[in-house]
Amino acid sequence: MxxxxxxxxxxxxxxxxxxxxxxxxxxxxxxxxxxxxxxxxxxxxxxxxxxxxxxxxxxxxxxxxxxxxxxxxxxxxxxxxxxxxxxxxxxxxxxxxxxxxxxxxxxxxxxxxxxxxxxxxxxxxxxxxxxxxxxxxxxxxxxxxxxxxxxxxxxxxxxxxxxxxxxxxxxSPELHDEQIAYVSQLMHALSVAVVNSNQASEDTLTFAGNSFQELTRIADINGELWSELFLNNRSALLKSIEQLETELDKLKQTLKTADEEKLKDLFSKATAQRRHWY
Amino acid sequence: MxxxxxxxxxxxxxxxxxxxxxxxxxxxxxxxxxxxxxxxxxxxxxxxxxxxxxxxxxxxxxxxxxxxxxxxxxxxxxxxxxxxxxxxxxxxxxxxxxxxxxxxxxxxxxxxxxxxxxxxxxxxxxxxxxxxxxxxxxxxxxxxxxxxxxxxxxxxxxxxxxxxxxxxxxxSPELHDEQIAYVSQLMHALSVAVVNSNQASEDTLTFAGNSFQELTRIADINGELWSELFLNNRSALLKSIEQLETELDKLKQTLKTADEEKLKDLFSKATAQRRHWY
The missing domain is CATH 3.40.50.720 (NAD(P)-binding Rossmann-like Domain)
Known part of the structure; x- marks a missing residue:
C-alpha cells in the first residue's frame, strides 16, 4: 500500500x-x-x-x-x-x-x-x-x-x-462540529478573551496563580489555522459562546443580588459534573 | 515569640x-x-x-x-x-x-x-x-x-x-481586589460556566482534549469558600466578567461578519501578550 x-x-x-x-x-x-x-x-x-x-x-x-x-x-x-x-x-x-x-x-x-x-x-x-x-x-x-x-x-x-x-x-459531522465548538474552540475563544481583556497589565503576573497560567496557555495561538477553524464552524461556535454567556449571566445575577444559596447551587452543579467527567 | x-x-x-x-x-x-x-x-x-x-x-x-x-x-x-x-x-x-x-x-x-x-x-x-x-x-x-x-x-x-x-x-487593597477578580475569580467563574453549559453531556469527553480538561479543573470548587470570595468582591468580579464579555463580543462580531483579518488581529494580540507574560 x-x-x-x-x-x-x-x-x-x-x-x-x-x-x-x-x-x-x-x-x-x-x-x-x-x-x-x-x-x-x-x-x-x-x-x-x-x-x-x-x-x-x-x-x-x-x-x-x-x-x-x-x-x-x-x-x-x-x-x-x-x-x-x-x-x-x-x-x-x-x-x-x-x-x-x-x-x-x-x-x-x-x-x-x-x-x-x-x-x-x-x-x-x-x-x-x-x-x-x-x-x-x-x-x-x-x-x-x-x-x-x-x-x-x-x-x-x-x-x-x-x-x-x-x-x-x-x-456525525454535525455532532462533531457542535461538540468541538464547545470543548475546543470555546476554550480558545475564552483564553484569547481573557488575555485581551483591558484588565491585562504589566502587574498581572504579580497576582496570577496556576489557574491563570493554565487557562491562558492556549491564547498563544496559531492565528492562521485557528481563524480558519473558527470561521468554518462559526454558527456552532457562536452558539457555544452564547450558551456560555447564559451561564455567566446566571453567575452575574447571583452577584448582583448577593444570592449566596443560588451561587452555591451553581458551584455544586459544576463540581458534580466535573467529578463525573474526570 | x-x-x-x-x-x-x-x-x-x-x-x-x-x-x-x-x-x-x-x-x-x-x-x-x-x-x-x-x-x-x-x-x-x-x-x-x-x-x-x-x-x-x-x-x-x-x-x-x-x-x-x-x-x-x-x-x-x-x-x-x-x-x-x-x-x-x-x-x-x-x-x-x-x-x-x-x-x-x-x-x-x-x-x-x-x-x-x-x-x-x-x-x-x-x-x-x-x-x-x-x-x-x-x-x-x-x-x-x-x-x-x-x-x-x-x-x-x-x-x-x-x-x-x-x-x-x-x-493597595483596591488593586488587590481588582486584579484578583481578573486573574483568579474570573478563571473560576469561566470554568464553572463552561461546565454548567447546557452543551455539557455524557459524550463530551469523547471530543475533549487537554484544553478542556485544564480549563475545567477548577470547576471542582469549594463552594462554601468561593461563594464568600465571590460575594465579598462582587463589584470587582462583575467588572471583570463584563470586560471579558466585551472581548467575547469582539470575537462574536468577527464570526458574524466572517472578518478573517480582524479575527487574526485578535489572535495576534493575545499571542503577543501571552508570550510577554510567560
Missing part, C-alpha cells in the same frame, strides 16, 4: 513517522518547504519526498491531506485528474461540515474521502514536531458520509490504530 | 508546619475539629492545640487567622478583650477591601492587623493538606492599611519569607 502525506508539519510528519514505525515502507511526503522535505527524507520518516504531489498521485492508494481547512477542497480540485482509481483520501482538520460540503463539489467518483480528526495537537509547529509517538493513546473522530465505503472507513481506522490511537469514534 | 494559628486546614496547617520547620517552637493551634487538633499535636506541627482560642490568646504575640472571610471580623469581635497588648494579627483570605472594612469596625487599638494573601491554594482540604513545603517558591500579597506599623508589616513579611515565600508584594 502506497501512502502519500501532503503537508509534513507536526501532524503530517507524525503520521509519516508513525506509519514508518508501524512497518509501512512506502510512505511518500510532499511539502512546499524544501528543507522540510530534505529533513523528512534524511530522517527516514518517508521513502521519498517532493515539493509537488503530481509525481506521486497516480500510484497512491491512500492520500492523507495534512493541510489547513481552506486548502483541502482546492487540492482535490487541482489534482483530481491524477488520482488512482479507488484512492482513499483523508484529512486531519478540526472542522467537518463545511469541509465536507466544499469537498463534495469537487471530489471525483473514483475517490473515497474519509473525513477524520486526530485529536492531538502540537505545541511545536513544523516538521520539528514530527514524532512517531505523538498519537499513542490519543483519541480520534471519524465523520462518515453516505458516500463512504465501509471498508475504506475501516482502512483509515486501522491505520490510526496502528500508529497508536486508542479510542476512535464515529460521529 | 508565641504564634497562634486559628484554623488548622491545609493552609493554616501548612503555616504551622512551615513555622515549626523554620525553627519556631511556640506554635499554638486551634481548630473546631477534635481529630484535627490531635493530628496537629501528634505530628509536632504545633506545640499545643485546643478547640478554643481563649486559653492561648492572652499570651500570643502573633495571631494568624486561617479562617473563611466571613469568620474574620466575628472572631475579632468575640475575642478582642483577650488579646495581648501589641498583638500582630494576620489573615490568609483572598479578598481584602470588604474584610478590611469589616475588621475596622471591631479591631481594638492594642492590636495591629496586617492583611495578607498567601497565593498558593491546596487541592486537599483539611489538615491532610498541611505540608511544611507548601509555600516554598510561592508568592504573597500584603495589603497594608494606614493603621499598620511598619515593623509589624515586616514581621509578617519575614515569617512568610522564613517558610519559603519568595516574592512578597505590597499592594
Amino acid at each position: 502506497k501512502i502519500g502525506i501532503i503537508g509534513l508539519g507536526a501532524i503530517g510528519g507524525s503520521f509519516a513517522a508513525g506509519l514508518r514505525a508501524a512497518g509501512y515502507e512506502e510512505i511518500y511526503g510532499v511539502d512546499i518547504d524544501e528543507e522540510t522535505v530534505k529533513t523528512a527524507e534524511k530522517s527516514g520518516m518517508i521513502k521519498e519526498g517532493s515539493l509537488s504531489a503530481e509525481g506521486f498521485l497516480p500510484d497512491l492508494d491512500v492520500l492523507l491531506l495534512s493541510l489547513y481547512p481552506s486548502q483541502i477542497a482546492p487540492f482535490i480540485e487541482k489534482y483530481h485528474a491524477l488520482f488512482k482509481a479507488g484512492v482513499v483520501i483523508t484529512d486531519v482538520t478540526g472542522v467537518k461540515t463545511a469541509i465536507i460540503e466544499q469537498v463534495a463539489e469537487v471530489l471525483p467518483d473514483i475517490a473515497d474521502f474519509v473525513f477524520a480528526h486526530p485529536m492531538r495537537g502540537s505545541e511545536k509547529k513544523g516538521i520539528i514536531g514530527a514524532d512517531h509517538t505523538r498519537f499513542i493513546g490519543a483519541n480520534a473522530l471519524i465523520t462518515p458520509t453516505s458516500k463512504n465505503k465501509e471498508k475504506n472507513i475501516q482502512l483509515i481506522e486501522n491505520l490510526y490504530r496502528e500508529i497508536g490511537f486508542t479510542k476512535i469514534t464515529r460521529v | 508565641k504564634i497562634g494559628i486559628i484554623g488548622l486546614g491545609a493552609i493554616g496547617g501548612s503555616f504551622a508546619a512551615g513555622l515549626r520547620a523554620a525553627g519556631y517552637e511556640e506554635i499554638y493551634g486551634v481548630d473546631i475539629d477534635e481529630e484535627t487538633v490531635k493530628t496537629a499535636e501528634k505530628s509536632g506541627m504545633i506545640k499545643e492545640g485546643s478547640l478554643s482560642a481563649e486559653g492561648f490568646l492572652p499570651d500570643l504575640d502573633v495571631l494568624l487567622l486561617s479562617l473563611y472571610p466571613s469568620q474574620i471580623a466575628p472572631f475579632i469581635e468575640k475575642y478582642h478583650a483577650l488579646f495581648k497588648a501589641g498583638v500582630v494579627i494576620t489573615d490568609v483570605t483572598g479578598v481584602k477591601t470588604a474584610i478590611i472594612e469589616q475588621v475596622a469596625e471591631v479591631l481594638p487599638d492594642i492590636a495591629d492587623f496586617v492583611f495578607a494573601h498567601p497565593m498558593r491554594g491546596s487541592e486537599k482540604k483539611g489538615i491532610i493538606g498541611a505540608d511544611h513545603t507548601r509555600f516554598i517558591g510561592a508568592n504573597a500579597l500584603i495589603t497594608p492599611t494606614s493603621k499598620n506599623k511598619e515593623k509589624n508589616i515586616q514581621l509578617i513579611e519575614n515569617l512568610y519569607r522564613e517558610i519559603g515565600f519568595t516574592k512578597i508584594t505590597r499592594v
